[in-house]
Amino acid sequence: xxxxxxxxxWQRLRILFNLPxxxxxxxxxxxxSRVPGLNKVLLLGLGTAYFLMPVDVVPxxxxxxxxxxxxxxxxxxxxxxxxxxxxxxxxxHLHTIR
Numbered sequence: 001x002x003x004x005x006x007x008x009x010w011q012r013l014r015i016l017f018n019l020p021x022x023x024x025x026x027x028x029x030x031x032x033s034r035v036p037g038l039n040k041v042l043l044l045g046l047g048t049a050y051f052l053m054p055v056d057v058v059p060x061x062x063x064x065x066x067x068x069x070x071x072x073x074x075x076x077x078x079x080x081x082x083x084x085x086x087x088x089x090x091x092x093h094l095h096t097i098r
Contacts, residue, residue: 021097026078028093035085043081
């Protein structure tokens with residue numbers, strides 16, 4: 001893949017909803033030194049801050065909707081993390097995971 005390769009929307013959606021492979025991908029990208037440290041800090045920092053924040057967009061006591069907004073925020077953060085990582089690094093890790 002060329003260095004500027006970026007997965008399209010459907011490829012990123014497939015990565016997000018294949019949880020076992022996505023978990024291994026995120027873990028391996030977090031360990032990879034070719035992924036900028038700022039991206040790693042933003043993923044972990046924003047994810048942690050969102051779940052520790054006392055104010056929630058949709059209260060969790062509402063069935064389904066309370067958990068749906070949490071899931072949406074986490075999927076957004078993971079998507080942005082994978083999209084901001086160098087494309088050839090993501091492809092290399094996906095190939096290794098397969």
